């Protein structure tokens with residue numbers, strides 16, 4: 801659910817809040833630097849995400865927040881549960897034809913369905929608010945079954961394997977690639993709304 805939507809046309813910046821049953825997704829600010837660094841500073845996260853360095857210091861979080869503050873090609877949300885940060889989710893719009901979904905959670909928060917819940921909220925936001933978007937893409941290292949499962953639960957379909965560079969690994973590694981077509985998302989939404997009644 802989109803909350804506090806500004807009156808001007810929605811931009812791709814996350815200057816509003818998405819709410820789910822258990823989570824709030826909002827734009828990260830410099831006040832979140834310590835919490836983000838504490839959550840992200842774990843090799844188990846860095847080795848599964850392309851751009852997270854390891855170790856991850858407060859300075860890395862500060863740079864990240866300053867970078868995303870001024871740009872349009874990345875929409876980033878801090879995921880909060882009971883008002884405490886638990887991870888991040890976002891969309892990289894670098895390829896306009898195939899915006900890419902990404903996410904990570906602090907290790908203490910794994911296994912509670914948070915990533916799936918946050919991913920679904922962002923997927924709904926993109927397809928609801930940007931009618932020209934026909935598909936989303938995402939990916940997961942072939943050794944990351946949890947992320948693969950999240951994408952499948954959200955309706956993504958496997959499209960193949962590509963090599964991608966991971967900063968914390970210092971090398972490239974095989975990744976499963978997935979896409980979610982708008983019509984698949986719409987069918988799943990219709991089915992879930994019908995079964996909820």
Ligand SMILES: CC(C)(COP(=O)(O)OP(=O)(O)OC[C@H]1O[C@@H](n2cnc3c(N)ncnc32)[C@H](O)[C@@H]1OP(=O)(O)O)[C@@H](O)C(=O)NCCC(=O)NCCS
Nearest residue numbers: 845848903904905910911912913914915916940945946949
């Ligand atoms: C991947 C990650 C986001 C999962 O977060 P999470 O909140 O625990 O995920 P969810 O609970 O929403 O869903 C995980 C699903 O994977 C399943 N799963 C977890 N570990 C698994 C494993 N080893 N093998 C198979 N399935 C697994 C869970 O059972 C769950 O599926 P279910 O709901 O059908 O039971 C989290 O582990 C993380 O941040 N990892 C490091 C960063 C990362 O991998 N980011 C994604 C980059 S593509």
